[in-house]
Amino acid sequence: MSYSENLALFALLVFGIIAIPGMDMLFVASNTVTGGRSSGLAATAGILAGGVYHTLWGTLGTRLLLALPGTLFTALQLAGAGYLGWIGLTLVRSRITFPGSGLAPPRRPRVAFRQGAITCILNPKAYIFVLAIYPQFLNPRFGPIWPQALAMGAVTLAFQSTVYGGLALLIAAGRERYLSEPGAAARTGRIGGAVILLVAALTAFHAVA
Numbered sequence: 027m028s029y030s031e032n033l034a035l036f037a038l039l040v041f042g043i044i045a046i047p048g049m050d051m052l053f054v055a056s057n058t059v060t061g062g063r064s065s066g067l068a069a070t071a072g073i074l075a076g077g078v079y080h081t082l083w084g085t086l087g088t089r090l091l092l093a094l095p096g097t098l099f100t101a102l103q104l105a106g107a108g109y110l111g112w113i114g115l116t117l118v119r120s121r122i123t124f125p126g127s128g129l130a131p132p133r134r135p136r137v138a139f140r141q142g143a144i145t146c147i148l149n150p151k152a153y154i155f156v157l158a159i160y161p162q163f164l165n166p167r168f169g170p171i172w173p174q175a176l177a178m179g180a181v182t183l184a185f186q187s188t189v190y191g192g193l194a195l196l197i198a199a200g201r202e203r204y205l206s207e208p209g210a211a212a213r214t215g216r217i218g219g220a221v222i223l224l225v226a227a228l229t230a231f232h233a234v235a
Contacts, residue, residue, distance in 0.1 A: 029168040029169075029174075032163055032165065032168065033163075033177060033178070033181070035163070035228060036159075036163045036178055036181065037181045037185075038224075039159070040181060040182050040185055041185050041189075044182075044185045044186055044189045044190075045189055049145070050073050050142075050145075050146065050186075050190065051189075051190065051193065053069055053073070053141075053142060053145060054066055054069045054070050054073070054142075054190045054193055054194055055193060055194075055197060057069040057138045057142075057194075058193070058194045058197040058198055059197060061134070061135075061138065062198060063194060063195065063198035064135045065134070065135050065138045066138075066193075066194030066195075066197065066198060067135075067191060067194050067195075068135035068136065068138040068139040068142070069138040069139065069141070069142040069190075069194070070142070070186070070187065070190040070191045070194055071139050071142070072138065072139040072140060072141065072142020072143040072144075072145075072146070073142045073143070073145075073146050073186060073190060074183055074186055074187060075139075075142075075143040075146070076142065076143045076144075076145070076146020076147045076152075077146065077179070077182055077183055077186055078179065078183070079143075079146075079147050080146070080147075080152050080153075080156050081156075081175060081178065081179035081182065082175075083153065083156060084156035084157065084159070084160035084175070085160065085164065085171060085172065085175035087156070087157045087160065087161075088157075088160045088161050088164045088171065088175075089171055104230055104234070105158075108230075111223055111227070111230075115223065118220060118223065160175075160178075163178060164178070
């Protein structure tokens, strides 16, 4: 697999994850519904700041993992792929709901930014998830680790700003039907779960190939 194919696979996985209704999306939606566009975009910016932190954490963790013996690192890659598969299967079988209004009291933009960053940084699942993902895609065969991590971080930030920022703008414009439609979030979750299952299978294949 070439570097461009590796990055494209990472982009596919990240987009599937970000598009799934979850804590970050709910936080952006609640701030936009209660505080308007500026509050929603500030919440998005806070989550982006937290994403930068997790990119650094994932890169440092992967550098440590790469120092492990080859067989042990392969086992960790397969464990990470299994974790992704479990997430994907859970999402495919789940019935996600996404309430539409009255989710939180209004926050000023700077408060929304600060809480968005802190919520993202303190999310324990994010640490486990990053260590499950980054070793699958940061590969010494493609050159130094840090430039690869920079590209992966840029992809993540681009998708987060597009999805969460776009959601904030849509809600601010008065288009809240997605949030109040019971089946929409569930369909999004199942599609995202199928994408994650596909990526889990591919990463497991490349780990043993």
